[in-house]
Amino acid sequence: MISKSIIKYIQSLQHKKFRDEFNCFLAEGPKVVKELLSDNKFECLSIYALEIWIKTIDRTVFSHIEQVINVVEEHELSKISQQSTSNNVIAVFKKREDNFDIVVKNKFTIMLENIQDPGNMGTIIRTADWFGVKNIICSENTVDLYNNKVVQSTMASLGRVNVVYTNLANWLKSNHDVKVIATVLNGKPLNSISTFNEAIIMIGNEANGLSQELINISDEKISIPRVGMAESLNAGIATSIFLYELNRKR
Amino acid sequence: MISKSIIKYIQSLQHKKFRDEFNCFLAEGPKVVKELLSDNKFECLSIYALEIWIKTIDRTVFSHIEQVINVVEEHELSKISQQSTSNNVIAVFKKREDNFDIVVKNKFTIMLENIQDPGNMGTIIRTADWFGVKNIICSENTVDLYNNKVVQSTMASLGRVNVVYTNLANWLKSNHDVKVIATVLNGKPLNSISTFNEAIIMIGNEANGLSQELINISDEKISIPRVGMAESLNAGIATSIFLYELNRKR
Numbered sequence: 476m477i478s479k480s481i482i483k484y485i486q487s488l489q490h491k492k493f494r495d496e497f498n499c500f501l502a503e504g505p506k507v508v509k510e511l512l513s514d515n516k517f518e519c520l521s522i523y524a525l526e527i528w529i530k531t532i533d534r535t536v537f538s539h540i541e542q543v544i545n546v547v548e549e550h551e552l553s554k555i556s557q558q559s560t561s562n563n564v565i566a567v568f569k570k571r572e573d574n575f576d577i578v579v580k581n582k583f584t585i586m587l588e589n590i591q592d593p594g595n596m597g598t599i600i601r602t603a604d605w606f607g608v609k610n611i612i613c614s615e616n617t618v619d620l621y622n623n624k625v626v627q628s629t630m631a632s633l634g635r636v637n638v639v640y641t642n643l644a645n646w647l648k649s650n651h652d653v654k655v656i657a658t659v660l661n662g663k664p665l666n667s668i669s670t671f672n673e674a675i676i677m678i679g680n681e682a683n684g685l686s687q688e689l690i691n692i693s694d695e696k697i698s699i700p701r702v703g704m705a706e707s708l709n710a711g712i713a714t715s716i717f718l719y720e721l722n723r724k725r
Numbered sequence: 726m727i728s729k730s731i732i733k734y735i736q737s738l739q740h741k742k743f744r745d746e747f748n749c750f751l752a753e754g755p756k757v758v759k760e761l762l763s764d765n766k767f768e769c770l771s772i773y774a775l776e777i778w779i780k781t782i783d784r785t786v787f788s789h790i791e792q793v794i795n796v797v798e799e800h801e802l803s804k805i806s807q808q809s810t811s812n813n814v815i816a817v818f819k820k821r822e823d824n825f826d827i828v829v830k831n832k833f834t835i836m837l838e839n840i841q842d843p844g845n846m847g848t849i850i851r852t853a854d855w856f857g858v859k860n861i862i863c864s865e866n867t868v869d870l871y872n873n874k875v876v877q878s879t880m881a882s883l884g885r886v887n888v889v890y891t892n893l894a895n896w897l898k899s900n901h902d903v904k905v906i907a908t909v910l911n912g913k914p915l916n917s918i919s920t921f922n923e924a925i926i927m928i929g930n931e932a933n934g935l936s937q938e939l940i941n942i943s944d945e946k947i948s949i950p951r952v953g954m955a956e957s958l959n960a961g962i963a964t965s966i967f968l969y970e971l972n973r974k975r
Contacts, residue, residue, distance in 0.1 A: 594844055602962055607952035632955050666973045702857035702972055705882050712852055712965040715958070719966045720973075722952055723916045 477523065477551045485523070485555040485565065491619045499569050500621035504562035505531065507630050512537055516634025517568040523547045523555060528563035557623045570621060574637050577610045579653045581673050583721055585611045586643055586655075588689055589680040590710055593618050597628025598711035599678070604632035606718040611638045612646060612675075647675075647692050655693045657685055658713050662696030665717065670724045678714050727773065727801045735773070735805040735815065741869045749819050750871035754812035755781065757880050762787055766884025767818040773797045773805060778813035807873045820871060824887050827860045829903045831923050833971055835861045836893055836905075838939055839930040840960055843868050847878025848961035849928070854882035856968040861888045862896060862925075897925075897942050905943045907935055908963050912946030915967065920974045928964050 487493035488501045499520055502508050505528060511517055513536075522544045529546065555565055577584070585603055590596050596618045603611055618625060620638045647655065653673040677693060679685030684707075690696065699708060699716050708716075737743035738751045749770055752758050755778060761767055763786075772794045779796060805815055827834070835853055840846050846868045853861055868875060870888045897905065903923040927943060929935030934957075940946065949958060949966050958966075 598959055598962060601955050602958060604953045604955035605949075605951055605958055607954075630956070635954050699855075699969065700972070701855055703854045704857075704885050705851050705854035706880070708852060708855055708965070709848055709961075711959075712848060712961065715962040716965055716969045719949065719969065722950070723970075 477545070477547055477555070482551075482554050485567070488567065489557060489623060491622070494570070494619070494621050499567050500626060501557065501565060501567060501623055502626050503557055503565045503623065504627070505564055507627055508564050508566045510631035511566070511568060511634065512540060514631045514634045517571065519543055520567045520569055521545065522564060522566045523552060524564040525549060525552060573639050575639055575641075577612070577637070577639070577650070579610075579650060579673065579675060582610075583608055583671075583673065583718065584653075584675045585714060585718075586675050586677040586689075587611060587613045587617050587710075588643060588677065588685055589614050589683075590617045590678070592681055592710075593622045593624035594628055595681065595709060595711045596620070596622070597625045599714050600625075600629045600636050600638065601632045602711065602715045602718060604635050606715075606722055608718065609637060611636055612643065613638060613640045614643050615640050643677075644688055644692060647689075651692075654695065656717075657690045657693035657696045658717060659685065659690065659696045659698055660707065662698040664700045665697050665720050666700060668695070668697060668724075671721055672725060674721065676714070676717050676721070678710050678717075681710050727795070727797055727805070732801075732804050735817070738817070739807060739873060741872070744820070744869070744871050749817050750876060751807065751815060751817060751873055752876050753807055753815045753873070754877070755814055757877055758814050758816045760881035761816070761818060761884065762790060764881045764884045767821065769793055770817045770819055771795065772814060772816045773802060774814040775799060775802060823889050825889055825891075827862070827887070827889070827900070829860075829900060829923065829925060832860075833858055833921075833923065833968065834903075834925045835964060835968075836925050836927040836939075837861060837863045837867050837960075838893060838927065838935055839864050839933075840867045840928070842931055842960075843872045843874035844878055845931065845959060845961045846870070846872070847875045849964050850875075850879045850886050850888065851882045852961065852965045852968060854885050856965075856972055858968065859887060861886055862893065863888060863890045864893050865890050893927075894938055894942060897939075901942075904945065906967075907940045907943035907946045908967060909935065909940065909946045909948055910957065912948040914950045915947050915970050916950060918945070918947060918974075921971055922975060924971065926964070926967050926971070928960050928967075931960050 494500050502511050519540055655675045657677050677689055744750050752761050769790055905925045907927050927939055
């Protein structure tokens with residue numbers, strides 16, 4: 476049985492305001508919950524699961540979650556589910572402390588300005604994790620890392636990539652000791668640039684690109700060469716092609 | 726005023742069955758509708774728009790749509806809207822005829838197996854358009870090109886890239902005159918391959934990758950080198966990195 480107050484609490488975690496207030500976030504569905512539990516980078520505060528899910532998990536491996544599991548009925552789970560067809564399990568995890576101890580030397584670091592789409596954000600974090608990026612620095616108006624859809628599409632990469640939110644221009648003023656690349660539509664072709672061992676790669680908003688303020692701070696303006704006709708590439712695609720090319724040349 | 730039968734008709738176009746039956750599809754919102762009208766690759770059958778949208782369009786440029794415009798009230802538009810906040814305009818366009826007249830020589834062609842996510846599908850078509858790909862050949866169980874979410878994220882690239890659905894293995898049997906590349910997790914590193922002038926690039930389902938049947942038909946198995954830890958890259962990201970690299974080397 477889930478009490479009304481628990482239902483209210485879980486539902487409130489759909490909103491950033493309450494995620495911040497309670498310092499936790501939701502993960503829904505067997506795959507993402509299992510990955511976050513295995514990864515063990517986030518403390519699990521509570522789990523609401525059907526009997527059927529509990530049978531699938533290895534209690535010897537996940538002994539640390541015994542105390543936080545609540546068995547619920549399907550109709551109860553559907554009340555707290557964020558998805559159109561509810562899953563077998565929903566878990567509440569504690570958010571991590573912000574970590575501004577960011578090393579940019581000898582690394583590729585991603586900087587996101589005002590990315591709005593949770594799916595794009597999730598894809599960017601996963602792709603960053605694929606290419607070994609350790610830190611993503613976001614403008615304050617970029618979509619929340621702990622947004623449910625971001626969590627669903629990021630999976631275990633959530634624990635492996637450090638994502639922080641700050642004023643980007645101010646942050647760059649005191650951390651400008653590696654090359655800062657602005658990704659734009661009319662810059663130098665990406666394939667023509669020389670080798671980098673380290674860089675901060677700035678990616679702009681889906682509809683408007685990077686702000687002039689950030690472009691002005693950058694050391695180089697670089698574009699992905701266009702062969703065909705499409706007006707733009709989405710932010711996730713642009714990030715991934717930059718990371719591929721920079722790693723290839725490294 | 727929109728009649729009840731029109732409302733029912735528009736709502737039915739959310740479903741592939743009725744899009745096939747009526748041979749048309751929906752586009753919603755000022756940006757996508759304007760792009761599809763400007764592009765003029767799809768015949769516009771009807772437009773349902775608020776007065777405010779009609780004021781924004783250039784009637785001299787879009788004279789061909791005069792006869793199909795219906796001015797509606799906000800509460801009417803919200804009834805036929807597919808989105809949580811309804812837009813100023815919804816248009817019905819005629820689907821194009823399937824075009825199997827596909828030239829693979831001297832070109833890069835994309836082949837998609839069982840891609841399910843409409844957002845991924847839209848991103849792949851737009852990215853293909855960016856890199857000048859003319860044809861995408863999909864397995865029959867790949868998400869419908871005219872799915873509302875695919876249309877929203879594809880925009881005008883919808884008219885520039887030819888997308889067809891067929892049995893992939895059968896199709897390859899009679900069109901196997903260029904190299905067929907399977908994108909897999911444990912193949913040759915993409916950056917190590919030699920120059921191609923033409924290829925069919927096969928991309929698999931988000932969760933399961935390519936089927937063994939298609940991998941067996943391929944001439945080369947190629948992977949995107951992984952530096953970090955993420956388990957996989959999404960189908961749109963994989964496609965875009967392949968297209969970038971193949972075009973770079975061309």
